[in-house]
Amino acid sequence: MQYVRVTGTRGGALHRELSGRQVGMIALGGAIGTGLFLGSGLAISLAGPAVVVAYLVAALVALALAYALAEMIVVHPEAGGFGAVAQRYLGPLAGFVQRWMYWAAVAVNLGSEVVAAGLYVRFWWPQLPLWLPVVVFSVVMLGINALAVRFFGEFEYWFAMIKVAAIVVFVLLGLTYVVVGLPSRPAVGFGGLVEHGGFAPNGLGSVWLALTVVTFSYLGTEAVAVAAAETRDPARSVPRAARGMVVRLLLFYVLATLIVVTIVPWQQAAGADGVEQSPFVTLFALAGVPAAAGIMNFVVLTAALSAMNTNLYVSSRMAHSLALDGFAPKWVGRVSPSGSPRNALALSAGGLAVAALVSVVSPQQAFPIMLGLALFGALVTWLLIFASHLAFRRARAGQPRPAVRLPGAPVTTVLAMAFVLAVLVTTAFTEQFDTAWKAGLPFTALLVVLYYAVRRRSSPAATGHRVEVDPQ
Template identity: 55%
Template sequence: MEVTGVAQESLEDSPKDPAALHRRLTSRQLTMIGIGGAIGTGLFLGSTLAISHAGPSAVIAYVLCGLIALVISWALAEMVVVHPDAGAFGTIAHSYVGAWAGFVIRWTYWFGQVIAIGGEVVAAGIYIQFWWPQVPLWIPVVAFSVVILGVNASMVSIFGTLEYWFSMIKVTAIAVFVILGVVLIFFGLPGQPAHGLSNLTSHGGFFPNGVSGLGLAMVFALFSYIGTEVVSVTAAESKNPRHDIPKAARQMVLRMGLFYVLAILVIVTVAPWTVAAQGGTLGSSPFVRVFAAANIPAAAGIMNFVVITAALSSANTNLYVTTRMMHSLALHRLAPRWTGRLTRRGVPRNALVLSALGMAAATLLSVRQNSQAYLVIFGVALFAAIVVWILILVTHFVFRLRRTKLGLPDSPVRLLGAPVTSGVAAVFLTAVLLSTFFVPGLDPAWKFGIPFFVLLLAIYAVVRRRTQGDKNLLTAELERHQNLP
């Protein structure tokens, strides 16, 4: 299938097209890359904010948001197994909804993830201050940024291997954390009696701030799952995308949901939620504070190392994703052509440099606002991410509708209950997006978000002529289907 203006990679290890990405990622690497992109500061640091609003009922927020993430991943898998192309959901939106949708969703995703990368390195710097509180925040931010840039400049197979082990550290640490938490809750340790379940209902009850507190916690819980779409973006560099993408997406979300819910449950059970939340400030991770409250200082230090690894792993993966998204935009002539050029190692180097702007912005913010830089970055990144998820669901709806009307075969992967499940997810996401307006500290999301989309649409009005004459994925598949004997 040949598509003009869209990267069409063969399943060979080194494609003939010099602009095509290399397929070198295995199934296990895809799963761990997805986990690496999603399990980061949203869980290890952002959970502080969720618990500060909802108390123990934050567990419910993580359950509900996990179900939404599952719908998103399933919808993406359904579309990507049919079109495992560069740009993933952005390219599919371009083909099914329209060039404007492909432009908006990809640039929004790129911008949101670039900002989120800055948030991850700021969070890693905050964790460093657990050991060395006198170190200026900008110093570790700069150091970590240089390391992440170096890893992403290497061959994609090297990146995949490193990210696999980074993610394995996170998964193993969360599993150990949950096991140790269960021991503390029900059995106790030498010199530490069993904590029991009293912390779930004391200090104001299970819903200390009522349903409204739970609603606000949804904002921060949802951010913990942002990144589940990463697996779909790796389709263009997967060795066997039609088999590996659905498998990786399913395993990733189920593992994440289980780890998230159990981890938050342990946090609010082992320590009073008022201690875990630390007044809603971002001085350290609640995972570390739980171990400190349990008088296990060595474990607290080890856990702090783990959460630093988690933040850097998430930043590393998200930088990989943003460079691929810009590469896709360049192939559609919706970004400067030079951003689509690859090195001999198959890395979009110019796109990588531009995608590092978030880390540069994080450095400046860390100098001026210290740890509050994370909250500012959080709000802007969350706004962009929720909009992208809503557009993914819209694309999925149009994907099914148009394929049915054109008589094209169904995807081998189908989202159960759609369009009801996807519709409910879209309403939920819209409600969470609106609620950010009422969360103190997240007002930059609206101040920057709305002007950003107005600017995007204005730019598209100027560059849209570049996409005229493109033969998109849907048109090419329809022609191939009609030519079959």
């Protein structure tokens, strides 16, 4: 059966109402989660102070991804973002597998985020049953996403702004403490980087193992591509968001982690568990900030809700774009008069409910497998994004250059792709992430089988774009 693409209607059902500042915060909200605030203990336990190098290397790869995406999305600001681009340049099988795998990965993360948010609320009210805040936050976030996209964008802007402000304050306080000192606290200097067993106390191999954890921290950088179809001026906003990621990722991950392992012995930071042990709380308390633990708990709560908000958004848009291409039921592609794909949102809510239920009922058995699936799916998504960029460059050879380009490509693209592949292979030998292959390979095989089953049952017209507006 020949694949048919109807390009004229792609993205037409979604309203272009996101501003440039909102797109920038959506990108940032997707890339920065609660792990940074709670110390990234696992990565630090593996690499010690050398975890800073791991964060720097992974940041460069994430930036390559951001620029590759911006280059492609400026030319193709379509519903489905990188999934639509993969389908255009790598074929419908790649587009099908990538989008459904990414949707599943995001659905799992949604479940972990809403449960984490519920646990943060119990910091103040320990007697509260966990299911209550989980249900309340789920309903609230679904309600925000069901509104017109400009309302989602505004909510996400302020959610992300809270954690950005917290990181900026932490970095400024930390630098002051390290170089100048705080009231009644002399400057500590940078000796902490080498005074506790050396800069890389567990050897260079441990730095590579830490990269499996650190790379997971940057997953979400790709969210900016999904927002392009609803951006007022994607040719201007998407490149600006990609460039903004350069400074922000270096500042928020690399510099913040450097301060953590400088002011807190790495063994202590590695053992930190919970809000009260967060290096952020330690520094705020040293600076005399009243109720530092309570303030930090509020910040990590908003960080979890921000990540949940963004992931609901990208998962619903992925499902919506699959329906446009005939790879999901037609009803998933319908949108409300305000341009919100509410049926796709309902589908994502089902995944949220399952993931949240599993995380509560069977956290020791089933949930690690689901998290392994999320990691595998996210890394495969990155691989296919870089593969799409190589095909994109080849197909557009000799054509006018986009407003933003990945420097050094295609060499940069190949190197970044090799790095992601190496990290994916390494997960099979990492105790914390070995479930990635156990869950990921069977799920990939299942998706391939489903693709051929769907393709056989679909007519050529069914693989084009159908836009249906729900009259309700």
